[in-house]
């Protein structure tokens with residue numbers, strides 16, 4: 224991987240100003256971004272620096288949109304964490320904090336990646352374990368970086384720049400910090416018997432919540448852990464389920480208060496205090512992120528307890544050592560215009576086997592099995608930041624969404640049907656097998672027949688010997704895609720962030736080069752322009 228050398232950051236903040244070296248570097252970077260300067264300049268006087276900071280804090284001076292983010296080469300969800308940290312080496316601490324995030328801008332933490340980093344730096348946010356897609360790897364790196372901040376006073380400008388969701392009064396149901404109760408209505412399996420997948424269409428009733436949403440938004444759900452898993456953890460702890468933890472029982476806290484998935488470093492730290500000899504050393508190494516027995520990735524909380532049998536942690540200390548149970552978000556697959564008062568989701572149930580025990584994705588199996596019609600669940604609407612239908616309903620749209628990636632596009636189609644949008648609609652859908660995994664087949668075929676769906680292009684990866692993915696189909700019809708782009712089409716991608724989204728972008732770039740008759744470099748620039756003008760939007764996870 225080639226690394227572009229970074230120009231030196233000019234020095235605006237005088238050495239005498241009351242900032243730590245870290246804060247000074249960050250502020251210099253911020254002002255450089257504000258003024259678009261690349262070269263060294265004369266430092267400001269103390270008075271001018273104070274004036275600038277004042278302007279920033281009262282909002283009189285606004286950083287140019289994206290001034291810093293255009294310069295975040297690590298902002299790629301497919302890039303492994305060590306590569307991201309390498310690219311951020313030598314940068315100011317907020318930039319390195321940002322590089323440690325999973326780069327999906329998925330908002331599950333309540334921020335985007337950059338704002339979460341800024342909030343941590345400004346100490347307005349203290350929780351280091353909010354990045355769900357980054358998991359332990361991210362929280363470990365954040366912990367390491369956060370030590371550089373220890374003892375430093377809160378950076379006023381950073382606080383001003385990053386208003387964290389948690390300190391703003393979140394209206395009910397409009398963010399993870401203030402969920403509301405909605406009613407689970409029903410689930411319907413989207414795969415036919417014989418499929419290797421378990422994907423559910425979920426309907427939730429919003430009555431009594433005052434919630435609304437627009438297509439493109441996501442929906443946050445607070446899940447509960449599986450009761451069998453909770454019971455197994457209680458057994459391993461040798462503590463009765465009704466043991467009191469504050470005003471709740473241990474069973475209740477284990478059900479919806481803490482994550483029972485990857486065992487956190489803190490749990491191993493706690494275990495190291497309760498064991499001796501070789502076991503103590505092992506626990507210490509696991510707490511430090513090492514993998515002494517080659518099984519670290521398989522250690523959820525229960526497996527960690529089983530690995531160190533006989534320990535008797537104090538239940539309160541045990542709960543303290545676990546991570547809080549985080550909400551999960553799902554792309555909304557309905558439109559309020561055709562489903563008033565309801566929200567629908569399209570959820571792939573995560574189940575896999577390790578050491579003869581079936582591990583459950585906590586939220587997807589909660590939605591896909593553990594709740595019953597009529598149950599109340601804690602929810603919120605997560606507004607999309609950059610994922611929406613074009614303002615002009617006459618614009619053509621191209622939607623690429625294999626697997627559960629179809630979710631927001633079902634919503635787009637329902638919306639466009641309801642408002643009788645004249646624009647053409649082209650959907651690329653793909654999955655494993657045409658016989659079993661054609662989600663919403665009847666609906667899509669009817670939309671195709673009615674003319675709402677101008678084109679429906681399908682890619683089945685396991686129907687034959689050869690893997691056929693959506694990007695293969697895109698290449699086959701590249702000439703038509705190019706024609707749609709020339710007609711002003713907006714392009715949308717949804718689904719797997721790690722491989723699919725990248726492969727789709729590569730295919731689109733190749734198509735533009737081939738049919739637009741330009742160089743790969745110019746085709747890449749064309750795609751970059753589509754992105755910056757909002758004509759190429761992604762909702763990937």
Ligand SMILES: Cc1cc2nc3c(=O)[nH]c(=O)nc-3n(C[C@H](O)[C@H](O)[C@H](O)COP(=O)(O)OP(=O)(O)OC[C@H]3O[C@@H](n4cnc5c(N)ncnc54)[C@H](O)[C@@H]3O)c2cc1C
Nearest residue numbers: 329551552553554569570571575584585586587627630764
């Ligand atoms: C903006 C956004 C939109 C989303 N939209 C959708 C959507 O429409 N539909 C949808 O289904 N999901 C969607 N997701 C993903 C969703 O939020 C959850 O991440 C997903 O449902 C898994 O959550 P979980 O709680 O069930 O699993 P978790 O308890 O979080 O477990 C998942 C983890 O299990 C591990 N794992 C999974 N499979 C294996 C395996 N085979 N072997 C070993 N380890 C494994 C991985 O570490 C994985 O990260 C979206 C995510 C985002 C950010």
Ligand SMILES: NC(=O)c1ccc[n+]([C@@H]2O[C@H](COP(=O)([O-])OP(=O)(O)OC[C@H]3O[C@@H](n4cnc5c(N)ncnc54)[C@H](OP(=O)(O)O)[C@@H]3O)[C@@H](O)[C@H]2O)c1
Nearest residue numbers: 571625626627628653654655684692693719722723726764
């Ligand atoms: N971490 C992983 O390895 C991994 C992999 C897939 C999905 N996921 C996650 O699983 C969840 C649900 O997945 P899902 O139900 O939406 O479906 P999915 O498992 O993502 O699969 C949907 C379709 O996409 C195909 N596919 C696989 N790799 C692709 C690529 N590089 N480009 C284009 N298509 C590709 C699959 O084919 P084949 O499966 O036949 O190859 C399948 O036909 C999501 O959260 C997703 O991110 C994780």
